[in-house]
Amino acid sequence: MNDWLVFAEVYRLWYSLPLIVTVSLVYAATRHEDLGPILKHATRTIVWILAFMVIVFVILYVLSERL
Amino acid sequence: MVCIVGTFLFGWDLGGQKVVYASWRSGDRRWPYLCQFWVGIPAWPALVQTAFDQPLGDGFMRPPSLARTGNDAPHELDMWHQQYHSRFEMGTVFTMIAGLLNILVIFDAAAGPVGSSPLSSPPQPSGKKRKGSRGDTTDEDAVPEPRGPGQAVGEDAKT
Numbered sequence: 752m753n754d755w756l757v758f759a760e761v762y763r764l765w766y767s768l769p770l771i772v773t774v775s776l777v778y779a780a781t782r783h784e785d786l787g788p789i790l791k792h793a794t795r796t797i798v799w800i801l802a803f804m805v806i807v808f809v810i811l812y813v814l815s816e817r818l
Numbered sequence: 819m820v821c822i823v824g825t826f827l828f829g830w831d832l833g834g835q836k837v838v839y840a841s842w843r844s845g846d847r848r849w850p851y852l853c854q855f856w857v858g859i860p861a862w863p864a865l866v867q868t869a870f871d872q873p874l875g876d877g878f879m880r881p882p883s884l885a886r887t888g889n890d891a892p893h894e895l896d897m898w899h900q901q902y903h904s905r906f907e908m909g910t911v912f913t914m915i916a917g918l919l920n921i922l923v924i925f926d927a928a929a930g931p932v933g934s935s936p937l938s939s940p941p942q943p944s945g946k947k948r949k950g951s952r953g954d955t956t957d958e959d960a961v962p963e964p965r966g967p968g969q970a971v972g973e974d975a976k977t
Binding site for chain 2: 774777778
């Protein structure tokens with residue numbers, strides 16, 4: 752039952768999506784001038800950030816399972 | 819600008835429009851405002867509110883009162899945290915990130931995109947225009963480098 756309570760808190764993760772998109776777009780806009788390269792760079796940055804978050808999640812999940 | 823101001827306003831509203839204030843009192847040092855400040859004019863009314871003892875207007879961006887009615891009674895900042903709980907922190911984070919992103923934009927406006935070719939780079943000997951992200955130059959702008967006594971035209975590219 753307690754495992755299900757974890758998913759009740761997951762909705763807060765949705766707050767990270769606009770942040771990730773905004774950070775990626777602004778960072779890409781400081782590296783390029785044209786729209787095409789900006790969108791490509793931003794997409795790549797979004798994937799990197801999400802991948803990093805998943806890696807951290809897996810590490811924390813594994814650590815918490817062993818406690 | 820849309821991204822940064824949008825993030826700032828979203829965070830500001832998420833925290834009940836109370837997360838942006840400047841305070842340096844003991845017990846309430848508002849470190850996040852050091853990041854929020856860089857958003858610019860949208861965050862600067864907090865500085866004006868701090869300069870006066872009584873809040874101006876309807877208390878827009880004013881710091882909370884730390885006065886307690888009793889020994890165990892919560893002060894206003896405690897009430898804000900109780901009322902908005904996690905959204906207060908989330909709004910603070912949003913507004914802080916908006917300010918930090920604006921520092922990036924300030925650097926971009928001042929010095930151009932990171933990694934672009936500097937304007938003082940040596941001219942290329944070919945007849946084509948040199949393309950850069952900013953500050954495109956033409957052959958008229960190029961200043962030829964002095965050549966050695968036995969150096970022929972076109973050897974610049976090899977050396």
